[in-house]
Amino acid sequence: MTEANPRTTTAAGMAPWVAAFDYAVDAWQRSILFWDVLRQRGNQYREHMAKQAPHVLQFQGELVLDGRTLPRPVNYVLAKITPPADVLVSSKARPFVIVDPRAGHGPGIGGFKADSEIGVALKAGHPCYFVGFLPNPVPGQTIPDIMVAEAAFLERVIALHPEAEGRPVIVGNCQAGWAMMLVAATRPELCGPLIVAGSPLSYWAGVRGVNPMRYTGGFLGGSWLTALAGDLGHGVFDGAALVQNFESLNPANTLWSKQYDLYAKIDSEGPRYLGFERWWGGHVLLNAEEVQWIVDNLFVGNRLASAEIVTEDGVRIDLRNIRSPIVCFCSKGDNITPPPQALGWILDLYGSVEDIRANGQTIVYAVHESVGHLGIFVSGSVARKEHQEFASNIDLIDCLPPGLYEAVLTPLAAGTDPKGLVSGDYIARFEARDLDDIRALGGNDLADERAFAAVARLSEVNLGLYRTFVQPWLRPMTTEQSAELLRWLNPLRLPYELLADDNPLVAPVAAMAEWVRENRRPAAADNPFLAAQELVSQQIEAALEGYRVWRDGVAEASFYAIYGSPLVQALLGLRASDAPPRARPGRDPAELAFVRERIEMLRTGMTEGGLREAVVRALLHIGLPAKAADERSFAMIRKIREEQEQGVPLPAFKALVRDQFLMLLLDEKRAIASLPELIRGRETEARAAFPLVEQVARAHGELGEEAEARLQRIGEIFDAARGEGSGKTGQRRPGAAAE
Incomplete structure (x- = not known):
């Protein structure tokens, strides 16, 4: 259906009978066009359903x-x-x-x-x-x-x-x-x-x-x-x-x-x-x-x-x-x-x-x-x-x-x-x-x-x-x-079926609508x-x-x-x-036993892993006070991953994040105290790791007071593991990630 001319005219100063006549013509034309759209709808319906x-x-x-x-x-x-x-x-x-x-x-x-x-x-x-x-x-x-x-x-x-x-x-x-x-x-x-x-x-x-x-x-x-x-x-x-x-x-x-x-x-x-x-x-x-x-x-x-x-x-x-x-x-x-x-x-x-x-x-x-x-x-x-x-x-x-x-x-x-x-x-x-x-x-x-x-x-x-x-x-x-x-x-269904060209009472509407479009007079x-x-x-x-x-x-x-x-x-x-x-559905005993076993594995696994686990655990620890994940921090992690020759596959990274998060929930104090054991023996990689931790932590803007204190504490742990003990953060040049 083609568009008619817009209503650019004005009724200001018109005699009432003129405005009434213009409206009557417009309303009549719109009625014809309205029924023509319904006719098109019926034809469209039949074509579509066929x-x-x-x-x-x-x-x-x-x-x-x-x-x-x-x-x-x-x-x-x-x-x-x-x-x-x-x-x-x-x-x-x-x-x-x-x-x-x-x-x-x-x-x-x-x-x-x-x-x-x-x-x-x-x-x-x-x-x-x-x-x-x-x-x-x-x-x-x-x-x-x-x-x-x-x-x-x-x-x-x-x-x-x-x-x-x-x-x-x-x-x-x-x-x-x-x-x-x-x-x-x-x-x-x-x-x-x-x-x-x-x-x-x-x-x-x-x-x-x-x-x-x-x-x-x-x-x-x-x-x-x-x-x-x-x-x-x-x-x-x-x-x-x-x-x-x-x-x-x-x-x-x-x-x-x-x-x-x-x-x-x-x-x-x-x-x-x-x-x-x-x-x-x-x-x-x-x-x-x-x-x-x-x-x-x-x-x-x-x-x-x-x-x-x-x-x-x-x-x-x-x-x-x-x-x-x-x-x-x-x-x-x-x-x-x-x-x-x-x-x-x-x-x-x-x-x-x-x-x-x-x-x-x-x-x-x-x-x-x-x-x-x-x-x-x-x-x-x-x-x-x-x-x-x-x-x-x-x-x-x-x-x-x-x-x-x-x-x-x-x-x-x-x-x-x-x-x-x-x-x-x-x-x-x-x-x-x-x-x-x-x-x-x-x-x-x-x-x-x-x-x-x-x-x-x-x-x-x-x-x-x-x-x-x-x-x-x-x-x-x-x-x-x-x-x-x-x-x-x-x-x-009936209106779609009846209002189509197959109905002899509807078929003439198309010709009338075409004439109206050629002679459209909107009010x-x-x-x-x-x-x-x-x-x-x-x-x-x-x-x-x-x-x-x-x-x-x-x-x-x-x-x-x-x-x-x-x-x-x-x-x-x-x-x-x-x-x-x-009632809320119960838990399967085998599943409950699995959960208990899983908790024990997480507790014993706090000292297992390496620098990768330490970095993820540190980032989660810094972010816990905000109780939120921001896409900018994750985008920074993705950017760092793409820069590496062998980044961690996403499924493995997902499992890593979940394990480290659950460890923090189980015993946050022990999980953080275990970080030096994860870093020990990897001092060279640790030199580049903490600047990246800080870069990701600050990707979404300024940190809150508690998060800032946690970042400072993580810096001290990384420095101590490297034998520097400076406790200063934010002064290191980002190097290759250890992820």
């Missing part, structure tokens, strides 16, 4: 592995993204694997724009792969089958990059985030850092008055309706039903704002609207068994964060088995996956940060203040900030010592990076946090947990009743033809009737928003009145005097 593998990727790629060829076939595929001509990727850089959500829409949203998760990964020099899916599932495929396939994809990526420094980085959006967490928990050896964006992991969690979607299972009586939808679909679940849930969250946008914005800005909004609708209207299908597993185990059962899920192969899924860093990116503006649902699993699994460290896990979280759910992995501004910083600092994230951190991104001000250590427009710091920081974002109390546990119990009862008394006679009555008719009549920007139109729109939007607030308030109050009732809970087998309905 493709064998419809997607919205803006990048070219080549098929690497087709999941339909695997021993347990699925409709997923692995593709390698072809970098643009002006982008160079390194064979040593660890590959990124972007996994798109299969939650009703088709694939490609992770590479929907140039500024996207795929775009920033390529720009950072990483080879990039994309995991997508076909619109129709393989008959009989299950969630465990998909887990096996995704593990096979990772195995293939690893085999294709033998020189890469580390395992692949996995980016999972929304549904794909929890799906890849399942894979990482069962096959931890295949995974590098995991970035889960807008992904729900603790499904009951939320804040009263803010997160209404979590109450849906209660009002539906559990998952029996999911089984009914699958049976009516002849064993197939229509993804459009999932999209309807998203649409219902914001009636003001769904019923009015989205269409009004197109109408009001019809001269410029068409291409953007059509681009988004190509993805939003590309609904896919899922097997009924897949959706039933998801609803029973996750959305209603909430079994993931309590390690209650056992696969059909007998494997218990425990997120504590994940050994690579986990980055959880969420937003306070996300009404689909609010921060409590994205981060509550940490509280479900761990009683303290010490538990996280004892498990050897590194968890990083980032909370955006306002962006919506789709913006987390679609917004160009988010891609240029958060995702770019994650990609640029992925090696730093991988080397963070075990613990809980928050990613804090500060705009790069002039003069704050004189050494050129920052790769982007922001300075990334990973600051240590406590579980109380997660609790401060909101969550459930014990009464809330019991109410949701009551829903889970009722769901099991209703599902059993449905399967016993309804399913046996309903399934034989459905056919593929009846299921296809129901899908065609879906209120989300003046200050036309009073345009202002009145905008005012009416705002009132309609406010009314719909008011309805939403009332609806959500009534729904929440009703939910707790029903499922918070002691009588209802008692009928469902719950008592107020019982323990919490979801």
Whole structure:
């Protein structure tokens, strides 16, 4: 659609009837153009859905592995993204694997724009792969089958990059985030850092008055309706039903704002609207068994964060088995996956940060203040900030010592990076946090947990009743033809199907729109009737928003009145005097024995090693008071590593950092007192080592008082080991690093 002339005229001094006439012509023309865009949308939909593998990727790629060829076939595929001509990727850089959500829409949203998760990964020099899916599932495929396939994809990526420094980085959006967490928990050896964006992991969690979607299972009586939808679909679940849930969250946008914005800005909004609708209207299908597993185990059962899920192969899924860093990116503006649902699993699994460290896990979280759910992995501004910083600092994230951190991104001000250590427009710091920081974002109390546990119990009862008394006679009555008719009549699909050139009532709109574009007469920007139109729109939007607030308030109050009732809970087998309905999962005795053995190894290993261990331990000791890792310090370490003929491989460096950090946590006084034993016999190398320690320690700016004192003490230890005993720091010329 071509753009019309901008509204450069003015209505000042016009007679009212002239302004009214101009507005009437403009409104009529905009109406024709509006319906023409909807006609284009219908044609686009039909063309898009007719493709064998419809997607919205803006990048070219080549098929690497087709999941339909695997021993347990699925409709997923692995593709390698072809970098643009002006982008160079390194064979040593660890590959990124972007996994798109299969939650009703088709694939490609992770590479929907140039500024996207795929775009920033390529720009950072990483080879990039994309995991997508076909619109129709393989008959009989299950969630465990998909887990096996995704593990096979990772195995293939690893085999294709033998020189890469580390395992692949996995980016999972929304549904794909929890799906890849399942894979990482069962096959931890295949995974590098995991970035889960807008992904729900603790499904009951939320804040009263803010997160209404979590109450849906209660009002539906559990998952029996999911089984009914699958049976009516002849064993197939229509993804459009999932999209309807998203649409219902914001009636003001769904019923009015989205269409009004197109109408009001019809001269410029068409291409953007059509681009988004190509993805939003590309609904896919899922097997009924897949959706039933998801609803029973996750959305209603909430079994993931309590390690209650056992696969059909007998494997218990425990997120504590994940050994690579986990980055959880969420937003306070996300009404689909609010921060409590994205981060509550940490509280479900761990009683303290010490538990996280004892498990050897590194968890990083980032909370955006306002962006919506789709913006987390679609917004160009988010891609240029958060995702770019994650990609640029992925090696730093991988080397963070075990613990809980928050990613804090500060705009790069002039003069704050004189050494050129920052790769982007922001300075990334990973600051240590406590579980109380997660609790401060909101969550459930014990009464809330019991109410949701009551829903889970009722769901099991209703599902059993449905399967016993309804399913046996309903399934034989459905056919593929009846299921296809129901899908065609879906209120989300029908507008796409009807408003296309195949409809003889719509076809003439194209000719009318072409004439309007040639004779476009937009009203003046200050036309009073345009202002009145905008005012009416705002009132309609406010009314719909008011309805939403009332609806959500009534729904929440009703939910707790029903499922918070002691009588209802008692009928469902719950008592107020019982323990919490979801206890924190216990630890395997063998794992506890391993932890004890590991602690003893660390204690006895404090005097083992050499100058490399001494330098890393010294740097960690200096940085402990700040309780943060700054990308500038790590960039300085990387720069020093690159200058060496034989630098330490990244996996070995990561293990070194973790061991030395844990030694400091176990007994910091003894760990520092042991430094001379590590340096002894390496006096020549030590002459060059301390200036490099100081260079790295000061890379991010001035040190605090305590850190400065620690640096001074480390200088004295290095001097004493060299037999100098000067105790002076900052006077030595940096030489070759001993790393």
